[in-house]
Amino acid sequence: MGTNERAQALFVSYLQPSQQPGPDQVAVAIEDSLRRWGPFGCAAAAAAEYGEHPDTAAVRMRWALAVSARFEPLAASNGGWLHRRQENLVAASRAR
DSSP states (O other), rough: HHHHHHHHHHSSSOOOOEEEEOHHHHHHHHHHHHHHHHHHHHHHHHHHHHOHHHHHHHHHHHHHHHHHHHHHHHHHHTTHHHHHHHHHHHHHHHHO
């Protein structure tokens, strides 16, 4: 799963930029969004937000992309635990 997919999941999560979340909070929020929405649902929900609130959606997506990119090396250096967990969630959502 790439940075864009993680960013979409983070975008539709409950986390707010003002919370200044750490890597563990980000990982849990991404997992929660993927479990609840699935990867395609996250993309659809993000697109809907752009339609309804384009001014705030752009700001939130920039934040989600920056956070996802910043924590991607941490997830990979940690034995790929975040990547493996997210891949399992994607596979499970596709099997539904």
